[in-house]
Amino acid sequence: MTDRDRADSCRGPYGGEAGPGHCGDPARFEVARHGRAPLRVCPVHLGPSLLMADGVLWPPDISLIR
Template identity: 70%
Template sequence: MSVHREARCRGPYGGEGGQADGAHCSDPAVFEIVRYRMPPLPVCPVHLGPALLMASGVLWPPEIRLIGRI
């Protein structure tokens, strides 16, 4: 878990680079959502649910990993 301590939330849409609309959360990421042919999406507890519904490439059923602690 120590590798991801500095990870920041990228939710709820999971855009990368210039397409990071909606990724303005500065909270630390606690979960990581596995996505199809995309890097995993680090999210905080507040954005976990919205990211499962709105982020691109989310697998179904979703695969969620705990990467940090609140």
């Protein structure tokens, strides 16, 4: 896996840095967070990330990245 593949991988649903919860599927969405880097997630983890990830803005700011 290349650095780009890791950067474009899903970090959902909790936003860990390749720790537990890192699914490895391609990220399709970016969720803005307060005081943290945006969270890139796959379609499966978009909903859970809005509910469980740290610092998610409300209302959520979601961007399609691919």
